[in-house]
Each structure stands twice: as structure tokens, then as C-alpha cells.
Amino acid sequence: MARKFQGETLLIVENDDVFREQLSKVMRNRGFDTITASGLREATEAIKACAPTFAVIDLHLDDGSGLEVIEVLKAYSQDARAVILTGYGNTPTAVAAVKLGATDYLAKPADADEIIDALLVADGVLPPAPENPISPEEAKRVHIERFLERTDGNITKTARLLKMHRRTLQRILKRTPDIGQDSG
Template identity: 80%
Template sequence: MRKLPKDTTLLIVENDDVFREQLSKVMASRGFDPIPAGTVAEAAAAIEARPPAFAIIDLHLGEGSGLEVIDMLKKQRKSARALVLTGYGNTPTAVAAVKLGAVDYLAKPADGDEIVDALLAAEGVQPPAPENPISPEEAKRVHIERFLERTDGNITKTAQLLNMHRRTLQRILKREPELGKDPG
């Protein structure tokens, strides 16, 4: 286990309540002091009250962007180490996140050890590549499955939560028939 710094405050900005709660538990078990936030406004209030040493920030927050949170955090605490965690990885947003001061950009689902390695990596040193990297297609599949479970398989509600058109989701599900099916 890596040695943690004295200040282990960790802002976790994630609009998925279940994932935010799970991530908070995982990071607390690794010695961090999680400060959960579900929106840009909640993150702004937390940063204003007590600028954290670390942050894990979802890129897509419904009413705003995780990039806004990185910007706010860096203005309050330049030394904060922010990590962008998202199910929608793409090069332009990764570049934007790094330019704003993020130390790394990981695709969901990332495990706790990968996250800790990225947060604690020495300045300018890239954390090791994951042992079993997940493809973008697999990350997308897992992300959609999580939302389908939350809505009990309701396609319309799932599409709304994912900010996509219902027909787009239906096309994805048609291409990947195992999505949304009960494995049992």
C-alpha cells in the first residue's frame, strides 16, 4: 500500500448515487476522507467550504461538466490532484481535463487501486497501465447495463438518464443482444 499524505480529503463528484456511494466506501477503505457530491453546485459548495487535496470527478454531471469542477478546484487549491473518471472517454475531453489540471483521465469502471495509483503518482509520472484494460465498447456496455438495472429495464427512462434518444439506445441494444437480458 502506498503512503498517503497528511491531507487525504477527497472530493468525489458523481451523479450516479449508487456509484458515488460505492466509490466513497472504496476510497475510505484505502485511507482517504471522502466528500461526496452529486452535482456541480454541491461540488462548488464543498470546494468553497474546504478545498480538498484530491478529487475524483465524473465528466458528465447532468446539469454541468466535470471540467467546471476541475477549474473551480484548481482556483481554490492549485496543488489539488484531480482525476477525471468517465464512461464517455474521448480525446478532446481528456486533453481539456489535463489542460485544466487533471492528473489523469480513467474510463469507468476503474478499480480502486488504479484510482489510488493515479491520484498518488509522482508529478509528471504516469501510473502503470491497468493489467486488464477494458475496451471502450466494454465500458459503454457496463455503463448502459448499470442504468438499465436502475430503471428495471425501462428503455425510455434509461435513454433519458443517459441523455440519448430512445431509438439510439434501442439500436445499441439491438446490436448487443446480451445487454438488458437477465443472465439467469
């Protein structure tokens, strides 16, 4: 049976509108009072307004870094528990997130149970390894697919959203031919 979190406020900071709303719905069904923000500015306003108990924060935001959100969160609520989500695993960033006060650093896609387990892990206890770990290449592929869907397959717009050169994205797509193509 799923745990319930009545009265616990969960801030979800994610620039992907669909993912943010889906995660918010799932977490509300678990009993959290959810607040959502699409970026650093909105997250800062939400933190100042309600000092959430928990936070799930995307690392790459359109107007800043999830690490900056952690700093603001900890300034307003030292006891708040936060998890960073990212499509791009990176050891120095993970270390920085934990040093700033994040309880964990999870690769996308992470499910609600993984996120809750990471938020609730006791201080000093290492969270369990993921049951179905995703490789960095797979995470990158999923992330690029999500952006390609947003732009209806437009390479130039996708590259701009990913903050990369169009030719770099084209080279990645040539190396990973199944991205953006229907199988069947």
C-alpha cells in the same frame, strides 16, 4: 499493504448514487476523509467549504461537466490532485481534462488502486497502462447497463437519463443483445 491517507480530503463527484457511496466507503477504508457530491453545484459548494487535497470526478454530471469541477477545484486549490472518471473515453476531452489540471483520465470501471495511483503519480510521469483495459464498447455497455438497472429496464427513461434518443438506445441494445438480459 494498502497506503493510508489520514487527514487527506478526497472529494468524490459522481451522479451514480450507488457507485459514489461505494467508492466513498472504499476510500474511507483507505484513510481518506471523503466528501461526496452528485453534481457540479454540490461539488462547487464542497470545494469552497473545504478545498480538498484530492478529487475523483465523473465527466458527465446531471448539471454540468466534470471539466467545470476541475476548473473550480484549481481556482480554490492549485495543488489539488484530480482524476476524471468516464464511461465514454474521448481523446479531446482527456486532453482538455489534463490541460485544466487533472492528473489522469480513467475509464470506468476503475478500482481504488488505479484511482490512487493516478492521484499520486509524480508530475511529468506517465501513469502505467491499465492491467485489464476495457474497450470503449465494453465501457459503453457497462454504462448503459447501470442506467437500465436504475430505471428497472425502462428504455424511455434510460434514454432520457443518457441524453439520447430512445430509438438510438434501442439500436445499440439490438447490436449488443446481452445488455440488460440475465445469462443463465
